[in-house]
Amino acid sequence: MANISDIHGIKEDYGTKYGFHDEENYVYKSRKGLDRDVVIEISKRKQEPQWMLDFRLKAYDIFLSKPRPTWGNCDLVNAIDFDDIYYYLKPSKETADKWDQVPPDIKNTFTKLGIPQAEQKFLAGVTAQYDSEAVYHQINAELQKQGVIFLDMDAGLREYPDLVREYFGTVIPAADNKFAALNSAVWSGGSFVYVPKGAKVAMPLQAYFRINAQKAGQFERTLIIADEGSSVHYIEGCTAPTWSEDALHSAVVELIAKPSAHIRYTTIQNWANNVYNLVTKRAVAHENAFVEWVDGNLGSKLTMKFPCVYLVGRGARAEILSCAFAGKGQHQDTGAKLVFAAPDTSGTITSKSISKDGGRASYRGLVKAYPQATDVKVNVRCDALLLDPISRSDTYPTMEIDGRRVNVGHEASVSKIGEEQLFYLQSRGLSEAEATTMVVNGFFEAFTKELPLEYAVELNRLIQLEMEGAVG
Amino acid sequence: MSVAASAPVLERLRREAWEAFRRASDPLKTAETWRRMDFGSWNLGALQAPASDGCQARLPALEAGLAAKGVILCALEEAMASHPSLVAPHLRRGVAGPDFAKLEAANLAGFSAGVFLYVPPGVAVDKPIELAFHHDPGIPFAFPRALVILGEGSQATVVEGHEARQSAETAASVAFSQAVLGKGARLDYFYNQALPKNAVHFWHQNAELEAGALLRHYSILLGSHLHKSQLDVALSGAGARSELFGLVYGRDQQFFDPHTTQWHRAPRTESDLLFKVALQDRARSIYTGLIRVEKQALESDAFQQNDNLLLSDSARADTTPVLEILTDQVRCKHGATMGPVSPDELYYLGSRGLAPQEATKMLVAGFFDRVLRHLPASHQERFSSEIEAELSRRLL
Numbered sequence: 001m002a003n004i005s006d007i008h009g010i011k012e013d014y015g016t017k018y019g020f021h022d023e024e025n026y027v028y029k030s031r032k033g034l035d036r037d038v039v040i041e042i043s044k045r046k047q048e049p050q051w052m053l054d055f056r057l058k059a060y061d062i063f064l065s066k067p068r069p070t071w072g073n074c075d076l077v078n079a080i081d082f083d084d085i086y087y088y089l090k091p092s093k094e095t096a097d098k099w100d101q102v103p104p105d106i107k108n109t110f111t112k113l114g115i116p117q118a119e120q121k122f123l124a125g126v127t128a129q130y131d132s133e134a135v136y137h138q139i140n141a142e143l144q145k146q147g148v149i150f151l152d153m154d155a156g157l158r159e160y161p162d163l164v165r166e167y168f169g170t171v172i173p174a175a176d177n178k179f180a181a182l183n184s185a186v187w188s189g190g191s192f193v194y195v196p197k198g199a200k201v202a203m204p205l206q207a208y209f210r211i212n213a214q215k216a217g218q219f220e221r222t223l224i225i226a227d228e229g230s231s232v233h234y235i236e237g238c239t240a241p242t243w244s245e246d247a248l249h250s251a252v253v254e255l256i257a258k259p260s261a262h263i264r265y266t267t268i269q270n271w272a273n274n275v276y277n278l279v280t281k282r283a284v285a286h287e288n289a290f291v292e293w294v295d296g297n298l299g300s301k302l303t304m305k306f307p308c309v310y311l312v313g314r315g316a317r318a319e320i321l322s323c324a325f326a327g328k329g330q331h332q333d334t335g336a337k338l339v340f341a342a343p344d345t346s347g348t349i350t351s352k353s354i355s356k357d358g359g360r361a362s363y364r365g366l367v368k369a370y371p372q373a374t375d376v377k378v379n380v381r382c383d384a385l386l387l388d389p390i391s392r393s394d395t396y397p398t399m400e401i402d403g404r405r406v407n408v409g410h411e412a413s414v415s416k417i418g419e420e421q422l423f424y425l426q427s428r429g430l431s432e433a434e435a436t437t438m439v440v441n442g443f444f445e446a447f448t449k450e451l452p453l454e455y456a457v458e459l460n461r462l463i464q465l466e467m468e469g470a471v472g
Numbered sequence: 473m474s475v476a477a478s479a480p481v482l483e484r485l486r487r488e489a490w491e492a493f494r495r496a497s498d499p500l501k502t503a504e505t506w507r508r509m510d511f512g513s514w515n516l517g518a519l520q521a522p523a524s525d526g527c528q529a530r531l532p533a534l535e536a537g538l539a540a541k542g543v544i545l546c547a548l549e550e551a552m553a554s555h556p557s558l559v560a561p562h563l564r565r566g567v568a569g570p571d572f573a574k575l576e577a578a579n580l581a582g583f584s585a586g587v588f589l590y591v592p593p594g595v596a597v598d599k600p601i602e603l604a605f606h607h608d609p610g611i612p613f614a615f616p617r618a619l620v621i622l623g624e625g626s627q628a629t630v631v632e633g634h635e636a637r638q639s640a641e642t643a644a645s646v647a648f649s650q651a652v653l654g655k656g657a658r659l660d661y662f663y664n665q666a667l668p669k670n671a672v673h674f675w676h677q678n679a680e681l682e683a684g685a686l687l688r689h690y691s692i693l694l695g696s697h698l699h700k701s702q703l704d705v706a707l708s709g710a711g712a713r714s715e716l717f718g719l720v721y722g723r724d725q726q727f728f729d730p731h732t733t734q735w736h737r738a739p740r741t742e743s744d745l746l747f748k749v750a751l752q753d754r755a756r757s758i759y760t761g762l763i764r765v766e767k768q769a770l771e772s773d774a775f776q777q778n779d780n781l782l783l784s785d786s787a788r789a790d791t792t793p794v795l796e797i798l799t800d801q802v803r804c805k806h807g808a809t810m811g812p813v814s815p816d817e818l819y820y821l822g823s824r825g826l827a828p829q830e831a832t833k834m835l836v837a838g839f840f841d842r843v844l845r846h847l848p849a850s851h852q853e854r855f856s857s858e859i860e861a862e863l864s865r866r867l868l
Contacts, residue, residue: 071504384795384797386800386802387800388800389767389799390799391800392796392797392798393797395793396794397793397794397808398790398791398792399790399791399808400790401782401789404782404785404812407809407810407811408808408810408811409809410793410807410809411805412795412806414795414802414804414805415800415803415804416802
């Protein structure tokens with residue numbers, strides 16, 4: 001537990017723990033800014049099939065034609081200078097399957113972030129992406145035998161072109177929004193996962209995304225297909241150096257849960273406070289499938305991310321757990337969307353947010369039921385804690401119900417930490433800072449208890465760091 | 473100032489308003505709050521010239537003695553002449569934000585059925601004052617307007633009613649209402665919309681509460697074909713409190729789009745809201761409610777609850793309860809529910825010998841009860857029996 005004497009500000013240690021950077025030593029770095037030629041060059045260097053180049057170019061036109069969002073934090077979104085970003089940075093010649101083959105400084109970075117150690121202990125597969133491409137990739141031999149495919153997206157396209165072509169962009173079309181269009185035009189890296197019928201992936205697969213270069217854009221593209229009756233847990237983590245210039249991370253993640261499949265997708269986003277994190281994540285849940293998004297947002301300057309599940313098959317289920325910590329200069333504009341398009345479907349959304357040091361946390365959500373969605377149950381719960389008088393919390397839920405026999409419950413609360421709770425804990429001998437940290441950890445428990453143990457410990461530690469300086 | 477002397481003031485106001493109306497962009501396509509509104513064939517463009525008002529305000533005679541205490545109840549145009557310093561600033565400031573600006577400009581330019589009520593400091597008006605707006609369906613636009621000012625420590629009950637006789641013509645009313653509550657004033661306000669089923673109705677009220685003031689507000693919305701309303705309550709003085717209740721009962725293809733705002737601008741302000749919506753047939757409702765707590769509104773307490781009961785398979789409801797909280801010393805909650813009549817409850821009542829329709833009626837009455845029982849005794853019976861009659865007409 002923290003002592004009052006060594007209290008420091010929010011994310012003060014981010015610099016030493018995550019905020020370092022390597023010298024730039026790229027195999028290829030596209031020129032700054034974006035035009036058709038940059039898009040063509042990316043596709044050419046990746047030796048992609050013609051259909052993917054066509055897809056990229058069409059998406060590029062859509063990107064140009066779409067306006068920036070007119071809702072949310074328009075000031076910050078409008079401040080993004082698309083001409084001042086490097087769209088493609090290739091860190092190494094090829095993706096290694098042994099850490100020894102990864103370029104030493106990059107390997108060193110991931111060692112500092114603890115990835116190889118975690119891989120040995122509790123992961124079934126790891127992809128480590130450094131700026132635009134994966135530098136390391138490995139999957140447990142047992143899974144390979146079961147026919148589980150876990151590759152970085154570029155390799156997925158090379159090795160399974162038909163499978164990729166069948167599903168790529170079907171859940172999130174390029175025209176979905178401006179940033180999905182941008183990603184579709186310049187995507188690089190991300191994960192491709194296919195779990196065959198009935199296969200159960202017992203240990204999580206993990207991808208770790210690292211931005212290194214200044215003014216870098218990272219546009220990973222992830223596609224997960226869980227075939228009938230299969231199950232998989234995928235975890236992603238992200239960090240970046242603390243540059244003075246802003247970086248842009250704009251991912252597209254598509255999940256497809258076939259009948260009776262189960263996908264859990266966990267994110268622990270801890271970008272540096274100069275990263276724009278504008279991500280489109282959407283899942284389709286077929287008959288009796290179950291999709292979970294566990295979404296933790298600690299870092300970034302502005303995050304706009306609303307993981308979504310379309311429940312299109314009878315009996316499909318969805319659970320979205322969203323957790324945000326908004327510190328100084330941060331706006332966490334996060335939330336969840338559930339779209340019911342089939343009978344006997346159900347879903348829950350739980351959102352927890354904390355705002356501190358002038359940070360702003362917004363919950364933005366949608367619950368929509370189409371006429372064919374009969375006998376639906378959905379429950380939404382949003383809790384927000386404000387830790388000081390200069391921070392801000394918003395709740396923007398929308399519920400549009402067109403279905404029959406649809407039961408919707410929504411509850412939200414905003415408050416500070418209860419005086420009685422603090423008083424009680426202090427009467428038990430805890431300092432005010434310790435008591436506050438304990439209450440905050442308890443507040444986030446619904447989230448941390450869903451994480452694998454090592455992550456839960458790490459997250460609790462992060463929260464403790466974030467909380468130091470909360471009182472005093 | 474004499475009537476003649478004030479006429480130019482009003483005329484100028486109207487002229488400016490008409491210019492503003494012509495300049496203002498159509499809110500109907502651009503603003504988020506108008507996005508979901510389905511106007512069918514009706515459009516604002518039909519308004520070609522100002523002052524085509526199809527509305528009359530029927531004002532009750534003031535009780536003897538109230539006038540002597542300084543209570544004023546008269547036409548707004550008349551008040552512009554007799555009490556310009558009291559009236560003009562409020563008219564100038566208006567009610568609407570950008571979303572309603574064009575409609576308010578039309579109202580200011582065209583209103584002839586304006587009502588002004590003033591209750592001086594310390595005066596309590598015991599009996600309810602009925603501001604009854606009768607819309608003439610033969611004229612395409614009506615522009616009702618009300619301004620209610622309560623002085624420090626005064627008390628009043630106001631019933632703002634909108635009705636019209638049945639007619640084949642579709643008429644639109646664009647009503648604006650302002651309530652100003654001085655320190656410690658207490659106002660019970662009823663907004664009773666009982667227009668015919670083919671009417672189009674817009675209504676926007678702004679209530680400003682000074683320190684310690686209390687507003688209890690009741691919206692009873694049963695009428696019209698298209699209904700869009702916005703109730704903005706600004707808790708501008710420390711310790712002000714508002715309690716907002718709403719009851720919406722839609723049938724056929726009625727469309728309701730009520731908005732509410734609880735705006736906490738001062739310390740220790742409190743607000744409570746309960747909106748109950750029941751819909752049958754193909755009726756539709758879109759409720760949007762905002763609670764905004766500003767930085768300076770320390771130790772405030774805000775609550776908002778919107779419940780929607782869907783009585784048919786094709787009824788449709790949307791709800792968007794929004795919170796914007798800019799300080800930590802608050803307690804703020806909202807809730808929303810939506811669903812059909814519970815089959816368990818119907819089954820239970822059926823086992824007691826009630827026919828399904830009778831049982832449904834009882835359950836809807838029970839659903840509305842939480843609003844109705846908050847009505848002051850003087851109005852409880854009237855509205856309860858109105859709802860009861862409406863339920864019998866509609867469900868049986």
